[in-house]
C-alpha cells in the first residue's frame with residue numbers, strides 16, 4: 191500500500207526554513223503520496239533490521255551482566271560539602287550490612303552501576319542526596335541498599351527493634367515505619383516493593399506497600415504485622431495517616447523515586463502535606479534521598495526545601511537519555527499514524543526470533559486514544575492490550591502481566607507507564623503521540639535500553655509537535671543519534687517563537703552537571719569531585735572556561751571525568767532559574 195509522506199518546508203541553501211502556511215498560517219509542507227512509498231519502505235526496513243540486534247522475549251531474566259561500558263563514558267558531577275568518595279568496582283567495598291550483601295549476590299549484581307558507586311557511599315554516610323542518572327541505570331538499588339543497610343545497623347544497635355505498633359484513636363493499631371519510599375504510580379510502588387523485598391530477604395526487615403485501587407483491608411493487615419520500610423503512592427498514604435493507621439513520626443529515611451514528578455504540579459501539594467504537615471521529623475532529623483532521571487532546575491529548587499546540607503549527584507547530564515537506545519524520529523501526520531504503526535509492527539513480527547515477538551510499548555496521549563488504538567490493533571490481528579488511569583487496578587495489572595509474559599506483545603499506554611517500570615525485553619518504544627514535555631519523552635523511551643541492553647525508540651512527529659522540536663534535536667545530538675534534516679529545520683524555526691522552559695533547557699547542548707546551586711549561590715566550604723582545591727561550588731568562571739577534563743584527585747584515589755559547561759549552560763541556568771513560569775503537563779493516570 192502506498193503511504194502518503196509529509197514533505198517538510200523547503201530547505202534552501204543553508205537558510206533556515208520557516209513554517210509556512212498550508213492554507214492560512216499552517217505548515218509549509220506538502221503531501222506527495224506517490225513519491226513516498228519507496229522511502230517509507232526504506233524507513234521501515236531500516237527500523238526492522240535493528241530487531242535482529244535486539245532482544246526478544248523468553249531469554250531469561252536479569253543475568254546480572256550489565257554492559258557497564260555503556261554507562262562509564264558519561265560525566266559525573268557531585269557537589270556539596272565534604273562529599274564521601276565513591277567505591278570502585280565492587281559491592282564488597284561498600285559499608286553495606288552483610289545480610290544485604292548476601293542478597294545482592296543472590297540478585298546476581300556483580301558490580302555496582304555508576305550511580306550506585308557514587309550514591310551508596312553518600313547515602314551510607316547519612317547524607318541527604320539529590321541524584322540524577324539515566325533511565326535503567328540502577329537507581330532503585332542505589333536508594334534501597336543504604337536504607338536497608340541503615341535500618342539493619344540501627345536494629346543491631348537496638349535489638350528490641352525499631353518498628354512498633356500502638357493502639358490508635360479509632361481502635362486499630364498504628365504502624366510506625368522507619369523508612370518511607372514514595373513513588374508516583376501503583377505499578378512502580380509495587381515494583382519497588384518487590385525489589386526491596388528481594389534485597390531485604392532473610393534480614394528480618396518488613397517491607398509493606400500501600401497504593402490506591404487495591405483493597406484497603408489487605409494493606410492494613412500487612413501494616414498491622416509491622417513495617418520497617420513502607421513503599422507508597424501519596425494518595426493511599428494520606429488516607430492511612432488520616433485514619434491514624436500509619437504515623438510518620440519515627441521516619442528516619444525518606445526516599446522519593448521519580449522525585450521531579452513527585453514535586454511537579456500534580457503532586458507537590460500532597461507531597462508537602464506528607465512531608466511537612468504529617469508529623470514527619472524535619473530535614474536534618476531524617477535522611478532524605480531524591481532520585482530521578484530528570485530534574486528540572488525549578489523542581490530542584492522546590493526539592494531543596496526537603497533537604498539538609500545535601501549532595502547533588504548527576505551521572506550523565508541531567509535529563510539526558512542513554513546511548514543504549516537507538517532513537518528514530520519519523521515525520522508522520524496524525525491521519526497516517528495507524529498505517530505507519532501497522533507497517534512497523536508487521537515488519538517486527540516478520541523478524542521475531544524463534545517465533546518470539548519483541549515487546550513493543552506504544553505511548554499515546556489520552557486514555558481514550560489508548561483504548562481506541564488497542565481495539566484497532568486487536569481487530570487487525572495484533573495481540574495488544576492497554577494501560578491507563580481509567581482502568582481499574584485489576585485490569586491494569588492484567589494488562590501489564592500479559593505484556594510482560596508476551597501474551598500480548600504490544601502494550602498501548604498513557605504516561606501512567608512512562609516512569610520507572612522495569613519490564614524486561616521491551617525492544618521497541620513507539621511514541622505514537624509525542625509528549626509535550628521532553629522529560630516525559632526521556633522517561634518513555636527509557637522503558638527500553640535498560641541495564642546495559644540496547645533498545646529502539648521511534649517517535650511519530652506531526653505538525654503538532656513543533657514546540658518540542660528544539661529540545662528533541664538537542665537530546666538526539668547529545669545521545670549521538672541521527673537528526674533528520676527536516677527536524678533540524680523545524681527546530682530552528684520553532685526556537686524563534688518558542689521560549690518555553692523545556693526548549694531552553696537544551697539550549698546549551700553540552701554535557702555537564704546541573705546542580706542549580708552552582709548557578710545561584712557561590713558558597714564557601716563546599717567541595718566536589720572535580721574541584722581540585724575543594725573550596726566551593728562551581729563559580730560562574732568555571733562554567734565559562736571549563737571544557738573537558740580528567741581531573742585527578744588524590745584524596746579520592748582516582749580520576750573523575752568531567753565535561754564542563756560553558757556560557758550557554760550558564761545562561762540556561764538563568765532561564766531555568768525563574769519561578770514555575772512554564773506550563774507543566776500533568777499527564778493522565780498518575781496515582
Ligand SMILES: Nc1ncnc2c1ncn2[C@@H]1O[C@H](COP(=O)(O)OP(=O)(O)OP(=O)(O)O)[C@@H](O)[C@H]1O
Nearest residue numbers: 254299301302303325326327328329330610612641
Ligand atoms: N549492579 C547491578 N547489576 C546488575 N543489574 C542491575 C544492577 N543494578 C540494577 N540492575 C538492574 O537494572 C535494571 C534497571 O534498574 P532500575 O529499575 O533501578 O533503573 P532506574 O535507574 O531506576 O530506571 P528508571 O529511571 O527507568 O526508573 C533492573 O532490572 C535492575 O535489576
